[in-house]
């Protein structure tokens with residue numbers, strides 16, 4: 001059984017530095033002691049606006065600033081504490097039964113919250129090339145990508161987009177979230193496919209293009225709304241480019257991180273995809 005703190009704690013998330021932009025990922029780990037059940041992102045909050053929170057009954061919650069900065073006031077059995085979040089690789093972990101409020105948003109801030117239940121680990125998928133159903137190189141087509149319209153709960157205090165596992169919003173449950181930030185305007189990311197991982201890609205800030213290929217055809221999507229995501233099934237090659245300045249690419253993924261799930265050579269991808277079957 002995973003233990004989580006009884007007071008709010010600032011946690012340092014992994015930060016993978018890269019000249020093509022920095023990357024932070026969040027999954028069940030020592031820093032994030034729960035399995036993800038819900039992810040929300042908050043954006044378009046006018047400066048000076050106060051966003052009242054609520055009491056999380058029995059779940060711990062993680063808050064981070066994907067872009068910009070905000071203050072979090074947390075009240076609970078520990079008393080009252082105030083924190084400033086201004087780095088995408090730093091998060092605040094709030095214990096269960098904490099009342100929280102957000103204020104002092106800087107211009108163009110994107111805040112993300114995640115909550116879940118400790119100790120409900122789902123077993124990892126077994127990745128085998130023989131398993132046609134879980135290896136999308138044999139099955140997935142570009143035509144299976146689609147834009148998924150997400151809720152946009154907006155008012156004068158900004159907009160919030162929630163994605164909740166088990167509610168059919170996505171074709172998979174979110175097991176890991178990662179985001180790219182500090183991306184130079186001419187950078188290109190991606191350039192690989194996955195045996196198993198499915199994902200939803202969202203422009204949480206700014207805009208960029210995602211080009212996807214199934215080995216035969218290519219299609220390019222422009223993402224430029226925080227409430228519209230591109231669903232990419234497993235087994236498709238994908239490249240992200242044309243990033244606008246200040247953009248943040250947010251990805252909700254169906255599997256925990258595993259380097260074994262990657263195909264990083266385009267020729268290997270083409271060879272795998274050449275065996276595509278009709279199902």
Ligand code: TYD
Pocket residue numbers: 016023025026176178180189190191192257
């Ligand atoms: P990669 O997926 O290759 O990035 P991109 O597709 O954006 O170019 O990941 C870059 C590096 O980060 C690579 O060394 C693997 C590591 N990484 C993790 O450790 N965890 C993760 O969840 C992700 C997405 C990447």
